[in-house]
Amino acid sequence: xxxxxxxxxxxxxxxxxxxxxxxxxxxxxxxxxxxxxxxxxxxxxxxxxxxxxxxxxxxxxxxxxxxxxxxxxxxxxxxxxxxxxxxxxxxxxxxxxxxxxxxxxxxxx
Amino acid sequence: xxxxxxxxxxxxxxxxxxxxxxxxxxxxxxxxxxxxxxxxxxxxxxxxxxxxxxxxxxxxxxxxxxxxxxxxxxxxxxxxxxxxxxxxxxxxxxxxxxxxxxxxxxxxxxxxxxxxxxxxxxxxxxxxxxxxxxxxxxxxxxxxxxxxxxxxxxxxxxxxxxxxxx
Numbered sequence: 110x111x112x113x114x115x116x117x118x119x120x121x122x123x124x125x126x127x128x129x130x131x132x133x134x135x136x137x138x139x140x141x142x143x144x145x146x147x148x149x150x151x152x153x154x155x156x157x158x159x160x161x162x163x164x165x166x167x168x169x170x171x172x173x174x175x176x177x178x179x180x181x182x183x184x185x186x187x188x189x190x191x192x193x194x195x196x197x198x199x200x201x202x203x204x205x206x207x208x209x210x211x212x213x214x215x216x217x218x
Numbered sequence: 219x220x221x222x223x224x225x226x227x228x229x230x231x232x233x234x235x236x237x238x239x240x241x242x243x244x245x246x247x248x249x250x251x252x253x254x255x256x257x258x259x260x261x262x263x264x265x266x267x268x269x270x271x272x273x274x275x276x277x278x279x280x281x282x283x284x285x286x287x288x289x290x291x292x293x294x295x296x297x298x299x300x301x302x303x304x305x306x307x308x309x310x311x312x313x314x315x316x317x318x319x320x321x322x323x324x325x326x327x328x329x330x331x332x333x334x335x336x337x338x339x340x341x342x343x344x345x346x347x348x349x350x351x352x353x354x355x356x357x358x359x360x361x362x363x364x365x366x367x368x369x370x371x372x373x374x375x376x377x378x379x380x381x382x383x384x
Binding site: 119122182183190199201 | 270271272273274275276278279281282283284287288289290291293317318322324326380381382
């Protein structure tokens with residue numbers, strides 16, 4: 110049985126990660142950081158947790174034109190969602206250590 | 219931790235009789251080229267779908283969309299055909315088609331400028347794409363060749379190659 114998925118937004122895309130893989134969730138400036146065993150993800154927004162994400166395994170087309178590992182694609186509230194592999198999260202999601210985020214006091218905005 | 223198995227399976231692709239060569243094609247304008255897509259692979263032609271870009275993707279992948287309750291990768295047909303972009307690349311049309319080899323087909327969206335016509339292109343009338351350096355196909359096999367239709371050159375696409383490595 111699925112234990113749910115954390116759904117988040119980053120870079121204009123929507124992402125999901127299996128909830129048991131999430132080790133921590135913290136606010137960072139105007140965004141969030143999601144701690145996984147493989148690293149820390151940076152999120153612009155957390156949309157919530159969904160128990161039943163319908164998803165399809167990543168097909169050859171996605172693998173050919175997107176050089177990242179993903180378990181599959183799904184839909185959340187009619188938004189396409191990439192179900193990430195928590196052991197190999199996409200580089201565009203990984204937080205840069207020490208980098209100020211929008212909303213941080215040191216960001217200057 | 220592995221993710222739970224998918225709750226649903228992709229919709230079944232239409233079966234192709236073995237050995238059959240698709241000769242009827244949908245002609246689609248993509249950039250400055252007219253491309254021919256095997257009609258049997260075409261599921262639907264729609265007004266452009268709302269797209270959600272995928273960070274880090276190749277330029278051919280315009281983004282993800284929702285189609286019939288499922289996620290759909292949408293590709294830039296002009297880029298796949300190596301066509302120069304047209305004067306107004308707004309991609310007002312999305313062709314939803316089956317791609318990939320038999321037995322591993324999947325639905326993709328092909329962003330294009332217009333669906334034009336249906337044409338019969340006998341295999342003998344298609345000039346195969348020229349190999350690149352060292353005999354490789356510079357298009358990864360996506361371009362089957364060119365054909366002469368109604369006084370213009372048409373680029374014939376091989377959608378079976380889409381889901382395979384370049």
